[in-house]
Amino acid sequence: MALRCGVALLVVLQVAASLCTPTGADAQSRLPRTPVTLRVGPQRPDLVRHNRVEALSLGIRGQVRPETPWGPLSLTGTFRFGIGDLHPNGTLEVVHETVHDRIVVSGYHELTSIDERARDFGVGNSLTALLLGQDLGDYYRRSGATFEWTPPTAYPRTYRFRAYAEYQQGVEKETDVQLRRLWDDDRRFRPNIPAEDGWELGSSLELSRRWGRDPMRTRGGAEAFVQGGAGDFDYVRSSLGADVTLALRSHFSLTLEGQAGTSWGSPSVQRLWYVGGPLTLRGFAPRAMGGPSFGRARVELDRSFSFGRVVAFTDAGWAGDRADFALDEALYSAGTGLAIIDGILRIDGAWMLQDPHDFRLDIYLDQIL
Numbered sequence: 001m002a003l004r005c006g007v008a009l010l011v012v013l014q015v016a017a018s019l020c021t022p023t024g025a026d027a028q029s030r031l032p033r034t035p036v037t038l039r040v041g042p043q044r045p046d047l048v049r050h051n052r053v054e055a056l057s058l059g060i061r062g063q064v065r066p067e068t069p070w071g072p073l074s075l076t077g078t079f080r081f082g083i084g085d086l087h088p089n090g091t092l093e094v095v096h097e098t099v100h101d102r103i104v105v106s107g108y109h110e111l112t113s114i115d116e117r118a119r120d121f122g123v124g125n126s127l128t129a130l131l132l133g134q135d136l137g138d139y140y141r142r143s144g145a146t147f148e149w150t151p152p153t154a155y156p157r158t159y160r161f162r163a164y165a166e167y168q169q170g171v172e173k174e175t176d177v178q179l180r181r182l183w184d185d186d187r188r189f190r191p192n193i194p195a196e197d198g199w200e201l202g203s204s205l206e207l208s209r210r211w212g213r214d215p216m217r218t219r220g221g222a223e224a225f226v227q228g229g230a231g232d233f234d235y236v237r238s239s240l241g242a243d244v245t246l247a248l249r250s251h252f253s254l255t256l257e258g259q260a261g262t263s264w265g266s267p268s269v270q271r272l273w274y275v276g277g278p279l280t281l282r283g284f285a286p287r288a289m290g291g292p293s294f295g296r297a298r299v300e301l302d303r304s305f306s307f308g309r310v311v312a313f314t315d316a317g318w319a320g321d322r323a324d325f326a327l328d329e330a331l332y333s334a335g336t337g338l339a340i341i342d343g344i345l346r347i348d349g350a351w352m353l354q355d356p357h358d359f360r361l362d363i364y365l366d367q368i369l
Contacts, residue, residue, distance in 0.1 A: 039060070075092075092106065100152070108166075156208075161204070176189050235264065284352065291320035296316065296317040333352055
């Protein structure tokens with residue numbers, strides 16, 4: 001089945017290329033040959049990944065870039081197959097990009113993360129899952145189509161509008177393959193979140209703005225997010241977040257970060273808000289708390305050295321029904337960390353400030369990977 005899907009994808013791309021390529025000597029002299037590229041597995045970092053659902057997943061991608069009356073288009077087909085769940089995945093997308101905006105129309109049957117902004121399919125999470133048995137993502141499968149509008153690739157993504165119609169399905173953990181089991185046979189991945197099955201017709205809008213690039217001056221950012229869906233799940237949810245970094249004397253800096261959100265209606269499990277894990281609440285496992293509303297805060301004091309930054313921090317987070325919010329029900333942690341290679345590699349150790357006061361060490365690559 002997987003081989004047939006891969007061959008079919010290549011045939012579609014080849015046919016598209018032949019249709020877009022002019023025939024005849026006169027036509028070929030007026031219009032250059034349509035560019036066609038094909039990438040397999042390690043040729044592209046995003047075509048190789050590892051997680052507790054797919055285990056090792058390898059992909060193949062073909063791309064055609066024809067000239068059209070509406071300007072240049074990019075037609076890209078991607079097929080991938082995971083050896084853990086033995087489930088084929090595929091996407092086909094058409095991209096039209098100008099100096100003003102980027103528009104993407106796509107169809108897909110794929111594994112996705114409940115938090116797309118966390119880059120759970122990036123190189124960073126794949127490496128920590130394979131080497132350390134630390135998979136920060138939670139996953140479900142979706143099949144459908146989407147329309148997306150963003151700024152051009154060369155510009156900061158200050159906005160992202162997405163409209164979609166898709167069927168969502170829960171998936172289970174299918175593997176415990178990780179190198180850490182070579183010396184710790186009892187090591188296992190945590191279970192995947194029990195996502196709900198159903199149709200969703202929805203849209204989302206993200207707005208963000210960042211200012212300041214000089215590390216010796218104050219810098220920060222703000223973001224807003226709103227999403228709504230109808231079908232088997234009728235809901236609206238939104239969040240606001242902001243952060244500011246104050247440059248202090250003697251290579252010290254202070255970062256303050258906060259985010260909060262809530263929901264209305266009946267969101268599915270995969271559309272609830274969660275806190276826990278190094279990106280939201282260090283010292284706790286991913287998805288330590290979840291619910292229709294959440295709030296979190298973070299304070300970091302760091303000192304820059306030639307090899308990187310040493311950080312002292314405290315995190316706080318809560319998630320649940322907003323009518324039940326109480327500060328004494330929130331989770332708190334404190335710890336220290338090290339950021340090296342321009343902050344790409346992070347090592348954070350944090351203690352829970354409530355019983356049982358457990359300690360958790362997280363080694364991970366930053367979100368940019």
